[in-house]
Amino acid sequence: MDAPAIATRDLTRRFGQFTAVDNLTFSVAQGQFFGFLGPNGAGKSTTIRMLTGLLAPTSGQVQLLGFDFAAHPIEIKRQIGVVPEGLALFGRLTASEYLRFVGRMYGLDRETTNRRTGELLDFMNLADEPKKLATDFSHGMQKKLALAAAVIHGPRVLFLDEPFEGVDAIAAGTLKAMLQRMTERGATIFLTSHVLEIVERLCSHVAIIHQGRLVANGSLDELRTGVALAGDQASEKLTLEEIFLRVVGGAGPEAKAEAVPELSWLA
Amino acid sequence: MAGLSARPGSAGTQPSARSGGIWSPLARGQYAALVWMQSRIFVNSLRTVRGSFELGARVLTGFIFFAMAFGPAVGMGFAAWEGVAHSRRLAVAILLWVVCALWQFFSTLAPALAGQNPDLSYLLRFPVSFGSWIALYLAHGVAAPSTLIGLLWVLGIGIGVIAARPDLWLATAATLAIFALFNLLLSRAILAWVERWMAQRRTREIITAILLFLGLGAQAFNPAFHHYGNNLPGTLAHHESARISPRVWDVQAVFPPGLAANAIALPMQHRQSGALSLGGLALYTLTIGGLLALRLQSESRGENLSEAPRRLAPGKTQGRAILDLAGPVGAVFEKDLHYLLRSGPMLYALAAPLVLVFLFGSAFRIGNTSALRSAYALPLGIVWAFTGLTRLVNNSLGAEGPGIGFYYLSPTPLRAVILGKNALYGLLFGIEAILISGLVLFRFGIPAASVTAATAAWVLFAVPANFALGNTLSIAMPYRMSMTRMRNEPGALGNSLLSTLIQAATLGVGALVFIPCNAFGHPWLATPVLLALAAASAFAYLRVLANVDRMMQSHGESLLLEIAKTGPTG
Numbered sequence: 081m082d083a084p085a086i087a088t089r090d091l092t093r094r095f096g097q098f099t100a101v102d103n104l105t106f107s108v109a110q111g112q113f114f115g116f117l118g119p120n121g122a123g124k125s126t127t128i129r130m131l132t133g134l135l136a137p138t139s140g141q142v143q144l145l146g147f148d149f150a151a152h153p154i155e156i157k158r159q160i161g162v163v164p165e166g167l168a169l170f171g172r173l174t175a176s177e178y179l180r181f182v183g184r185m186y187g188l189d190r191e192t193t194n195r196r197t198g199e200l201l202d203f204m205n206l207a208d209e210p211k212k213l214a215t216d217f218s219h220g221m222q223k224k225l226a227l228a229a230a231v232i233h234g235p236r237v238l239f240l241d242e243p244f245e246g247v248d249a250i251a252a253g254t255l256k257a258m259l260q261r262m263t264e265r266g267a268t269i270f271l272t273s274h275v276l277e278i279v280e281r282l283c284s285h286v287a288i289i290h291q292g293r294l295v296a297n298g299s300l301d302e303l304r305t306g307v308a309l310a311g312d313q314a315s316e317k318l319t320l321e322e323i324f325l326r327v328v329g330g331a332g333p334e335a336k337a338e339a340v341p342e343l344s345w346l347a
Numbered sequence: 348m349a350g351l352s353a354r355p356g357s358a359g360t361q362p363s364a365r366s367g368g369i370w371s372p373l374a375r376g377q378y379a380a381l382v383w384m385q386s387r388i389f390v391n392s393l394r395t396v397r398g399s400f401e402l403g404a405r406v407l408t409g410f411i412f413f414a415m416a417f418g419p420a421v422g423m424g425f426a427a428w429e430g431v432a433h434s435r436r437l438a439v440a441i442l443l444w445v446v447c448a449l450w451q452f453f454s455t456l457a458p459a460l461a462g463q464n465p466d467l468s469y470l471l472r473f474p475v476s477f478g479s480w481i482a483l484y485l486a487h488g489v490a491a492p493s494t495l496i497g498l499l500w501v502l503g504i505g506i507g508v509i510a511a512r513p514d515l516w517l518a519t520a521a522t523l524a525i526f527a528l529f530n531l532l533l534s535r536a537i538l539a540w541v542e543r544w545m546a547q548r549r550t551r552e553i554i555t556a557i558l559l560f561l562g563l564g565a566q567a568f569n570p571a572f573h574h575y576g577n578n579l580p581g582t583l584a585h586h587e588s589a590r591i592s593p594r595v596w597d598v599q600a601v602f603p604p605g606l607a608a609n610a611i612a613l614p615m616q617h618r619q620s621g622a623l624s625l626g627g628l629a630l631y632t633l634t635i636g637g638l639l640a641l642r643l644q645s646e647s648r649g650e651n652l653s654e655a656p657r658r659l660a661p662g663k664t665q666g667r668a669i670l671d672l673a674g675p676v677g678a679v680f681e682k683d684l685h686y687l688l689r690s691g692p693m694l695y696a697l698a699a700p701l702v703l704v705f706l707f708g709s710a711f712r713i714g715n716t717s718a719l720r721s722a723y724a725l726p727l728g729i730v731w732a733f734t735g736l737t738r739l740v741n742n743s744l745g746a747e748g749p750g751i752g753f754y755y756l757s758p759t760p761l762r763a764v765i766l767g768k769n770a771l772y773g774l775l776f777g778i779e780a781i782l783i784s785g786l787v788l789f790r791f792g793i794p795a796a797s798v799t800a801a802t803a804a805w806v807l808f809a810v811p812a813n814f815a816l817g818n819t820l821s822i823a824m825p826y827r828m829s830m831t832r833m834r835n836e837p838g839a840l841g842n843s844l845l846s847t848l849i850q851a852a853t854l855g856v857g858a859l860v861f862i863p864c865n866a867f868g869h870p871w872l873a874t875p876v877l878l879a880l881a882a883a884s885a886f887a888y889l890r891v892l893a894n895v896d897r898m899m900q901s902h903g904e905s906l907l908l909e910i911a912k913t914g915p916t917g
Contacts (some may be wrong), residue, residue: 133648134471153648157474168469172388181387184380185473187373213391214909 083146085110085237085268086131091140100126102292104140108270108285109122110236115283119328123292124272125165127243130163131270132239133257144237152237158186158332161235163226163243171215173226175206180230183342186233193232196331205251227255237268244278255333256282276315280320303327369478377475397824397841397905404841408492413647416496420503427507431515436612437596437864439508443604446500447530454534455541466829473651479532479639480647488535501527508611515614522610522625529603529632536639543642545691600624603631618718675759679767686746687771692829697779704728725794726802726861728787728789730854732779733813737774738828740817741846742839743768749911755903762895767822769814776810797870804877805857810887811881816849818891822898825909857881 084107091104101123118124126321129135131142135151142149142334144156148341155337170178176322183193204224214225230238238259244252259269260282273279279286288296294298296303304318368374392398423442430438467483475483488494501523508519544550599605609624687693743765744751754764787794794802826839857877864873899906 129649132472133649134468136645150648154474154476157472162472164472168472170384170388172391173384174391177384177387177391181380181384182473184383185377185475187376187474 082110083308084108084143085112085145086114086270087143088131088287089141089143091127091130091142092138093123093130093135093260094138099292101130101137101289102223102288103296104292106287106294106297106308108268110145110268111266112285113260113269113283114271115279115286116270117276117279117286117324118272118289122289122328124289127289128162128164128239128241128270128272132160132164133157134162134164158233159235160237160239161233162169163223163241164239165231165241169214169222169226169229172213173199174210174213175217175228176210178225179229183232188233196232200232203254204228220248220251223247224251224255231262235267237270238262240269240271240273243271243274244273244275276320286320288324288327296323296327350915354604359528369482370477371476373474374476374479377473377479378483397546400824401554401841404844408840408844412492412496413499416499420499422503423500424503424507424510427504428529429507431508431511431545431611431615434614434615436608439504439612439615440596440599440605440608442504443526443607446497447604447753448525449500450493450530451534451537451745452496453496454491466647467646471647474649477644477647481643484643485531485535488531491534493534494531496718497530500529501530512615513540515611516676518614518621518625519611522607522621522628525625525628525632526603526607529635531629532632532635532639536635536642539639539642539646541695542692543645546697547691551691551694602626606631675763675771676767679764680771682767683771687775690746693739696738697775700731700735701782701786704731704790706856723798724787724791725784725798726805726857728783729780729802729806730850732783733776733809733850736776737846737850739768740772740813741820741849742825742842743772743821744825744906744910745821747910748827751910752907754899755907761899762892765818765895766892769818772814773810780806783893795870797865797873801857801861801864801870801873804874804881805861807881808877809853809882812853812884813849815884815888815891817846818895819898820845820849822895822902822906825906827910 086106086108088103088107091101092099093101104123104127116124116127126135130137131144131149133149133156145159147156149156151305170181173181177198180193183196183209184190188196192326198207204227206221206224206228223243227240227243230240240259243255247255256278263269270274271283281301283300285299286296296306298306300320303320303323306321307318311315393402423446426438427442430436430442467480470480470483505519505523509516532574541554544554600609606624606628610621610628613619613621613624687697738745747754754761755804820842824842826842828839860876860880861870864870864876
């Protein structure tokens with residue numbers, strides 16, 4: 081049996097006295113399209129940063145593709161791709177220069193790098209303005225460039241932090257198709273997004289984090305069943321948004337709206 | 348999915364391809380990619396006027412630094428030749444102590460010479476080995492002006508020694524190479540650790556306390572300095588006599604410069620091989636290298652130095668007003684004060700002038716020049732006080748990050764933003780000037796009334812002049828500035844060069860007014876002249892302030908692009 085693509089055990093990150101991620105234990109099987117959800121400040125980005133080696137955990141363990149991250153950081157980094165929260169582009173490079181740089185940093189030979197750079201630029205519709213610097217791109221174009229850089233080395237695990245934010249509908253559709261194709265070929269995708277419809281459509285499994293703790297984890301059907309049993313409701317009718325709202329607080333959108341104190345000074 | 352045919356994990360990314368070595372094929376490819384990337388960024392930066400100006404500033408400062416370093420290098424080479432030719436081992440020791448002290452001083456307390464303390468965090472997502480991480484970190488250190496100056500001086504000493512005693516070339520070359528490596532590692536280790544300590548409140552407080560105690564301890568050097576200082580040339584010339592006690596020689600000989608001096612001097616005097624001293628020096632180098640590696644290991648594992656506040660109880664609001672100033676000017680003042688109080692490097696920059704006057708003030712009381720130096724101690728101290736604020740005044744928007752967009756969105760006039768910042772800098776300068784004046788009075792006594800009055804008038808001239816020019820520079824030539832890291836940012840050089848020129852110009856105006864007045868016996872005349880200039884500079888400041896909105900609108904695009912950008916570099 082294949083080792084899980086991602087496995088954490090008691091993963092914890094503290095900043096001073098603030099615990100951003102608290103004893104997180106979960107695993108993601110290879111080939112899964114995995115959605116990682118949570119309200120703002122729940123610890124999603126901190127978790128992704130720890131899973132990708134951008135941030136050291138305070139305690140706990142991360143394994144990717146069966147390797148312990150702390151013991152084999154380089155081997156693991158060669159197998160993963162990341163679209164981080166801040167995109168981490170080199171603004172004063174052109175798209176082509178940036179992709180060629182990233183390819184070489186991952187150890188691809190020059191020929192492969194150049195070929196894949198051309199293919200990715202065409203695929204992402206970024207080839208029209210070869211002289212334009214990344215810093216002059218629109219946010220959506222920067223996002224596509226960051227995604228191209230994350231996949232140029234053919235990663236086996238791809239981490240995406242809000243990948244579709246600011247991307248137009250046509251490009252988003254193309255990207256989603258590309259990501260689904262990747263999972264069909266065996267890649268694992270770890271996705272965070274606040275757009276729950278996208279997660280519901282793309283992901284087979286979902287975990288929900290709230291105040292640094294894992295509060296739900298399983299396939300969408302498992303989550304529906306769990307929430308339905310707790311709320312005495314037919315499971316097939318529950319959307320991911322309803323599941324999310326029930327799990328992180330409040331009984332549903334109506335209850336949530338009622339709980340918000342009235343801001344009488346608003347027009 | 349036409350065109351994207353590669354399967355996951357294909358083409359050179361298999362786990363079996365080991366990649367840990369500092370000189371592995373992957374590492375070599377990464378070095379080449381980084382050099383290529385930097386060269387592309389450099390070439391692309393030349394597309395803009397600002398980029399070309401930055402290049403010009405780089406060439407000019409490089410020339411200035413080289414000119415500053417070359418003279419002393421020749422002098423040290425000559426002194427080394429003289430010392431070795433006459434078998435004076437103390438001469439070699441003193442030269443190496445001077446090089447070591449100045450190298451570390453330039454690296455830690457002179458930001459223009461320290462170069463970049465590189466932020467390599469952008470490499471975290473790539474498969475870069477720890478060995479490569481250290482190599483890249485040190486490569487940045489080698490390129491720092493302080494390192495190049497130090498290397499030039501060491502080279503000068505080496506040439507001097509070998510010219511006097513060619514038979515010592517091997518011992519000299521080996522010793523000086525290790526000595527240079529030691530200094531490089533020490534300077535980088537100090538920067539890396541100080542940055543770490545300054546990033547968090549508790550360690551910041553501890554290091555401040557240590558600096559204070561060191562400062563108090565340094566006062567003990569004062570009598571010793573006076574004792575030897577009055578006859579320093581004679582002391583150097585006749586060191587083998589009783590002027591420098593054998594105990595002082597023995598004590599200094601266990602430290603790296605002393606060990607390096609011994610490794611050269613012992614074979615020079617045909618006493619012994621000097622291998623033991625060389626081994627000691629190598630041991631120091633390894634230890635310092637280990638301390639640096641310890642620090643870099645945390646960085647390479649994705650350390651985060653931010654200070655997150657503890658979670659508040661529900662219902663409580665966070666933070667409290669420091670001064671509770673009303674209006675947008677007060678809001679900007681207070682926000683920048685919060686920024687400053689949370690920024691170790693900025694507090695360090697503000698404290699550095701005070702620490703330097705406190706630590707080294709006594710060094711300026713040598714010999715017969717004491718009276719002259721005392722006369723100018725107050726104005727020089729006040730000028731020095733301003734240096735801590737230079738980065739803030741001349742790049743006041745640099746630390747805003749993406750928040751700068753808010754200023755453009757808010758209904759507040761942009762001049763209120765700048766005014767709030769200037770008010771804070773004025774207050775900080777006032778506090779710094781008062782503290783430095785106190786230190787100067789304590790060390791040098793009360794200056795002449797004419798000097799005090801002229802200094803006060805000069806302050807009234809220099810502060811608005813610096814603010815007027817600083818505001819213009821902040822808008823026209825901004826660069827992104829980190830408040831949490833001690834490093835020079837890309838694009839900072841042009842701004843820094845102009846900042847230095849502004850400082851020199853305001854100081855030069857003061858000197859051009861006061862020195863002739865004093866020379867012709869009318870020191871009091873300087874005060875009204877400087878007051879007249881102060882009125883002119885205040886007028887200029889008000890004009891700049893009135894034009895801030897127009898300037899910020901016309902530079903809006905470049906300001907947002909430069910300051911609000913996210914990502915690793917450029």
